[in-house]
Amino acid sequence: MPKPHVPKLAVWKFASCDGCQLSLLDCEDELLAIAGQIEIANFPEASSAIVKGPYDLSLVEGSITTPHDEERIHKIRKMSKYVITIGACATAGGIQALRNFKDVNEFISLVYARPHYISTLSKSTAIADHIEVDFELRGCPINKSQLLELISAFLHNRKPNIPNYSVCAECKRRGTICIMVSKGVTCMGPVTHAGCNALCPSYNRGCYSCFGPKETPNAASLSRWLLEQGVEKEELVRIFRGFNANAEPFRKESEYYEK
Amino acid sequence: MKNKTLKIDILARVEGEGGLKLKISNGIVKDVQLKIYEPPRFFEAFLRGRDFREAPDITSRICGICPIAYQLGASQAMEEICGVKVEGQLKTLRRLIYTGEWIESHVLHAFMLNAPDFFEAGSVIHLAQVYPEVVKNALRMKKAGNEIMIVLGGREIHPVNLRLGGFYKVPKKRELRALLEEIKWSKQAAVDALMFISKFEFPEFKQNYEFLALSDPDEYAILGGRLVSNCGINLPVNEYDNCLVEEHVPHSTALHSHLKGAGTCLLGPLARYNLNFEQLTPLAKETAFNAGLGRHCYNPFKSILVRMVEVIYAFEEAERIIEAYEEPGSPAIEVKPRAGTGYGATEAPRGICYHRYTIDDNGIIQDSKIVAPTSVNQSRIEKDLWDLVQANVGLTDEKLKFFCERAIRNYDPCISCSTHFLTMDIERD
Ligand code: SF4
Ligand code: SF4
Ligand code: SF4
Numbered sequence: 161m162p163k164p165h166v167p168k169l170a171v172w173k174f175a176s177c178d179g180c181q182l183s184l185l186d187c188e189d190e191l192l193a194i195a196g197q198i199e200i201a202n203f204p205e206a207s208s209a210i211v212k213g214p215y216d217l218s219l220v221e222g223s224i225t226t227p228h229d230e231e232r233i234h235k236i237r238k239m240s241k242y243v244i245t246i247g248a249c250a251t252a253g254g255i256q257a258l259r260n261f262k263d264v265n266e267f268i269s270l271v272y273a274r275p276h277y278i279s280t281l282s283k284s285t286a287i288a289d290h291i292e293v294d295f296e297l298r299g300c301p302i303n304k305s306q307l308l309e310l311i312s313a314f315l316h317n318r319k320p321n322i323p324n325y326s327v328c329a330e331c332k333r334r335g336t337i338c339i340m341v342s343k344g345v346t347c348m349g350p351v352t353h354a355g356c357n358a359l360c361p362s363y364n365r366g367c368y369s370c371f372g373p374k375e376t377p378n379a380a381s382l383s384r385w386l387l388e389q390g391v392e393k394e395e396l397v398r399i400f401r402g403f404n405a406n407a408e409p410f411r412k413e414s415e416y417y418e419k
Numbered sequence: 420m421k422n423k424t425l426k427i428d429i430l431a432r433v434e435g436e437g438g439l440k441l442k443i444s445n446g447i448v449k450d451v452q453l454k455i456y457e458p459p460r461f462f463e464a465f466l467r468g469r470d471f472r473e474a475p476d477i478t479s480r481i482c483g484i485c486p487i488a489y490q491l492g493a494s495q496a497m498e499e500i501c502g503v504k505v506e507g508q509l510k511t512l513r514r515l516i517y518t519g520e521w522i523e524s525h526v527l528h529a530f531m532l533n534a535p536d537f538f539e540a541g542s543v544i545h546l547a548q549v550y551p552e553v554v555k556n557a558l559r560m561k562k563a564g565n566e567i568m569i570v571l572g573g574r575e576i577h578p579v580n581l582r583l584g585g586f587y588k589v590p591k592k593r594e595l596r597a598l599l600e601e602i603k604w605s606k607q608a609a610v611d612a613l614m615f616i617s618k619f620e621f622p623e624f625k626q627n628y629e630f631l632a633l634s635d636p637d638e639y640a641i642l643g644g645r646l647v648s649n650c651g652i653n654l655p656v657n658e659y660d661n662c663l664v665e666e667h668v669p670h671s672t673a674l675h676s677h678l679k680g681a682g683t684c685l686l687g688p689l690a691r692y693n694l695n696f697e698q699l700t701p702l703a704k705e706t707a708f709n710a711g712l713g714r715h716c717y718n719p720f721k722s723i724l725v726r727m728v729e730v731i732y733a734f735e736e737a738e739r740i741i742e743a744y745e746e747p748g749s750p751a752i753e754v755k756p757r758a759g760t761g762y763g764a765t766e767a768p769r770g771i772c773y774h775r776y777t778i779d780d781n782g783i784i785q786d787s788k789i790v791a792p793t794s795v796n797q798s799r800i801e802k803d804l805w806d807l808v809q810a811n812v813g814l815t816d817e818k819l820k821f822f823c824e825r826a827i828r829n830y831d832p833c834i835s836c837s838t839h840f841l842t843m844d845i846e847r848d
Pocket of ligand 3: 369371
């Protein structure tokens with residue numbers, strides 16, 4: 161009898177804080193069960209035992225910011241059946257994409273005494289800007305139950321159940337009173353992708369969009385509303401320029417109000 | 420000896436990316452270069468022009484393992500500028516969430532990253548095949564740490580509930596009390612785990628460290644204190660820049676920090692243990708002695724024991740805080756911007772994490788400096804490696820490589836946070 165195929169999982173890191181891959185190690189209750197069903201073949205942060213590719217599923221964390229990484233991501237695509245990006249860094253360039261709006265050489269000389277030692281790209285970009293990806297999981301950090309759902313969906317060849325409505329819909333679902341309406345707090349919920357179960361509003365703070373834009377967000381309408389509430393243009397630019405600054409709808413919106 | 424080159428391509432079980440280059444000539448170590456190739460992310464640059472209230476959330480993204488260190492360091496620096504002092508229950512709640520981070524990070528390191536080294540196991544998964552109960556209990560302790568972070572912060576990675584002046588929402592008494600049972604179980608589990616680890620075989624290796632840690636007369640320092648060393652340093656945090664200097668070396672994107680004039684120093688659990696031991700709880704001290712630790716510890720391979728001593732301490736501290744908790748009247752003190760420069764430093768699991776900001780009257784950040792513990796420890800790691808390789812120069816390259824990796828992992832180097840780590844090259848001639 162042929163041995164059953166044990167799928168091979170690889171986890172890759174680019175420019176990031178490691179928070180998204182840490183989500184996998186934070187699955188304390190599920191970790192050993194996952195390890196029983198799939199082979200953790202390449203996960204340097206957690207294991208020094210590295211099994212050669214090809215891999216069934218590659219999880220990619222982090223954004224592309226160096227010439228070397230630009231090349232590395234293509235190699236990963238070639239050895240992976242499915243590539244899933246995890247987190248705002250990998251799906252939108254992350255917080256480090258704030259460089260995209262400035263002169264990176266100025267940044268280098270601000271931080272490093274000897275700029276010529278540093279090799280970096282002028283922009284921080286999403287993985288999908290370089291290769292074809294099979295799914296993008298949002299969040300900064302990602303939500304670990306969504307990660308587990310995704311891994312199991314891909315390994316069983318079914319469609320992952322990851323909703324694409326807004327954080328507002330999650331507020332309604334959990335019965336949180338809208339803090340934008342009731343307290344006048346600035347909230348990005350209307351344009352933000354669901355996935356966190358409307359966490360911030362439940363802690364009395366506005367959403368700062370760590371999950372990035374939902375599908376077809378009406379950013380212009382939110383901006384107009386916020387301006388009417390007395391939010392200054394500079395602040396509006398900063399609001400859209402957070403952990404998903406380089407996601408197209410947010411980038412365009414921030415550039416519009418920068419002028 | 421023959422000319423030889425050996426290469427370690429990626430250092431596993433550390434946070435972030437880096438490599439190591441060794442040069443050995445006729446049995447004498449000539450050069451050790453710890454290489455950090457973590458791509459630079461430029462936090463200090465893009466913080467300029469941001470609102471001072473955004474600093475805790477933005478800087479937390481420097482590191483997913485110790486976001487609280489960044490959130491609280493940045494908050495304290497901003498509060499200092501604006502003349503606000505967070506005290507009482509709000510300060511205690513900050514200490515509580517920090518114990519959660521210590522537990523989660525220390526247990527992750529001790530069991531998932533460091534312990535496999537003592538068994539030549541590749542990972543915690545392999546370890547779990549031999550000691551399933553031990554690993555299960557470790558995961559449960561780690562989860563207890565994460566639960567503290569979730570209740571107080573909303574989530575364990577990049578919590579959303581911390582702000583300048585305090586919190587967005589403070590927990591109800593019963594929400595915290597609900598954690599007690601698991602914390603009490605975990606406290607005992609941590610004692611057992613330390614005793615289990617104490618039976619590991621530790622390489623004989625002793626280093627002459629200058630330890631640097633925060634020290635607070637009232638408690639085992641976590642949230643702040645004075646910069647204190649075993650070689651006479653005793654300074655307020657705002658003197659940090661006069662004490663430690665950063666240097667940019669060609670082989671690393673991480674800036675190297677070291678003591679002005681004196682050279683390398685060591686931050687983190689060993690430093691805290693050696694400097695602030697008296698302030699640990701009786702149970703933590705007693706278990707430390709039972710585990711064979713002396714009053715002082717100079718063997719970096721034993722830092723895993725010290726981490727577990729701190730885990731016991733953190734569980735006890737969490738229990739104490741929760742039992743004494745009274746809900747504060749307001750979740751935060753208002754922090755109004757005013758122009759100035761402020762300093763913040765806290766004890767992250769890996770050591771002192773330092774922040775300095777300058778803001779204008781509108782609260783817009785003009786300048787920032789953030790020094791993660793790994794950038795200070797980096798040159799100390801190189802020194803350890805130098806001595807370790809020299810003492811074991813006769814070993815095969817393969818064994819030497821494993822020894823070096825272990826030595827580096829002792830430090831729990833957080834490479835993404837040093838933003839500023841591992842491939843290994845050995846050149847012998
Ligand atoms: S998306 Fe956020 S949590 Fe994930 S790696 Fe990037 S900075 Fe870290
Ligand atoms: S609080 Fe924010 S996310 Fe919730 S309903 Fe209101 S706008 Fe939407
Ligand atoms: S509410 Fe918004 S900012 Fe808060 S966790 Fe959810 S997506 Fe992120």
